[in-house]
Amino acid sequence: MKNSTQAQDQSIKKMNWFDRLAHPGQFLKWSKYLIIPLIIITIVLFALGLWYAFFNSPEDYQMGDTVRIMYVHVPNAWLSQFVYMAMAVSAIGTLVWRHPIADVSMKVAAPLGAGFTALALFTGSLWGRPTWGTYWEWDGRMTATLILLFMYLGLVALWRSFDDQLRAAKLIAVLTLVGAINIPIIKFSVDWWNTLHQPSIVSAKGLSMPASIYIPLFVMMFAFTFLFATLHIVGMRTEILRRRADALERKSLYNTGAKGEVK
Amino acid sequence: MIGNLVNSLGPHANFIIISYLGVALVITGLIIGTMLSSAKQKKRLANLEAKGIRRRSEK
Numbered sequence: 001m002k003n004s005t006q007a008q009d010q011s012i013k014k015m016n017w018f019d020r021l022a023h024p025g026q027f028l029k030w031s032k033y034l035i036i037p038l039i040i041i042t043i044v045l046f047a048l049g050l051w052y053a054f055f056n057s058p059e060d061y062q063m064g065d066t067v068r069i070m071y072v073h074v075p076n077a078w079l080s081q082f083v084y085m086a087m088a089v090s091a092i093g094t095l096v097w098r099h100p101i102a103d104v105s106m107k108v109a110a111p112l113g114a115g116f117t118a119l120a121l122f123t124g125s126l127w128g129r130p131t132w133g134t135y136w137e138w139d140g141r142m143t144a145t146l147i148l149l150f151m152y153l154g155l156v157a158l159w160r161s162f163d164d165q166l167r168a169a170k171l172i173a174v175l176t177l178v179g180a181i182n183i184p185i186i187k188f189s190v191d192w193w194n195t196l197h198q199p200s201i202v203s204a205k206g207l208s209m210p211a212s213i214y215i216p217l218f219v220m221m222f223a224f225t226f227l228f229a230t231l232h233i234v235g236m237r238t239e240i241l242r243r244r245a246d247a248l249e250r251k252s253l254y255n256t257g258a259k260g261e262v263k
Numbered sequence: 264m265i266g267n268l269v270n271s272l273g274p275h276a277n278f279i280i281i282s283y284l285g286v287a288l289v290i291t292g293l294i295i296g297t298m299l300s301s302a303k304q305k306k307r308l309a310n311l312e313a314k315g316i317r318r319r320s321e322k
Contacts, residue, residue, distance in 0.1 A: 054268060065273040072286045115293050122289075123282045130275040227290065231297050238297070241304040244318065248311045 045223035052216030083113035091173035103169030108235035140189030
C-alpha cells in the first residue's frame with residue numbers, strides 16, 4: 001500500500017502545473033488555504049460596501065434614494081452573467097481537456113448563478129417601480145435575463161436527473177456552451193433595442209457616474225464576487241467529497257455483493 | 264439608529280429595504296445550503312472511514 005501511495009505521489013509530481021491544479025486531490029489540498037482569507041475579505045468588503053451604501057453615498061439627483069438599490073442590483077446582475085461565463089469556460093474544460101474538476105466547477109456554479117440571477121430580477125423589479133413606474137417590462141434586457149434564470153434552473157435540474165455525473169457533464173457542457181449565446185444578448189440588448197433599462201455604466205467613454213456613487217458600487221461588486229468565489233470553492237470541495245463518498249459506497253456494495261456470491 | 268436610517272431613505276424606503284432584505288435572505292440561504300451540504304458529505308466520508316472503507320491511497 002505504501003508503494004501505491006508513493007507511486008501516486010510521483011505521478012502527481014510529473015504533472016504540469018495546470019493538471020496539478022485540476023487534480024481533485026490536489027485541489028482539495030491547495031484550496032483549503034484559500035477559504036479563510038476569502039471569507040475575511042468578503043466580510044470586510046460587505047461591511048465597507050454597506051457602510052458606503054447607507055451612510056456615505058449621496059442620493060441621485062433623478063432617482064433619489066432608490067439609487068441605493070443599485071448597490072445590490074448591479075452586483076447580482078454582473079454575477080448572473082459572470083457565473084454563466086465561468087460555467088462556459090468550465091464546459092470547455094470538460095469537453096476539450098476532460099478535466100474532472102471542470103465539471104465539478106460547472107455543477108456547483110449553476111445554483112449559485114440561479115440565485116444571483118433571481119436577485120438581479122427581484123431587485124431590478126423593485127428598483128423599476130419607483131423609477132419607471134412599473135415592476136416589469138418585456139424588453140430585451142429583462143426578458144433575456146429571465147431566460148438566463150430558466151437556463152440556470154434547467155441546468156440544475158439536469159444535473160440532478162443523472163446518476164452518472166460524468167456522462168451528465170458532457171451533455172450539460174454542450175448545453176451550457178449553446179446557452180452562452182444569451183450573454184452577449186443580455187449585455188448588448190440595451191444598445192440594440194429600445195428599452196426602459198439604462199445603458200451600461202461602463203463604456204469606452206468611461207464611467208457614467210460620480211465617484212461618490214461608483215466607489216460604493218464597485219466595493220459591493222467586489223464583495224459579491226468574493227462571496228461567489230468563496231461559495232464556489234467550498235461547493236467544489238463538497239462535490240469532490242460527495243463523489244468520493246459515492247465511489248466508496250459503490251465499492252463497499254460491490255465488495256459485499258462479491259463476498260455474498262463466494263459464500 | 265435603524266429608525267433614523269429608514270426615515271432618511273425617503274418616500275421609497277420600502278422598496279430599498281425589501282430589496283436588501285430579499286438579497287440578505289437569498290444569500291443567507293446560499294451560505295447555509297453550502298455549509299449544510301459540506302457538513303453532510305464530511306459526515307458521510309467519516310462514517311465510511313469508521314467502517315474501514317477508505318480510498319486505496321489513504322490506506
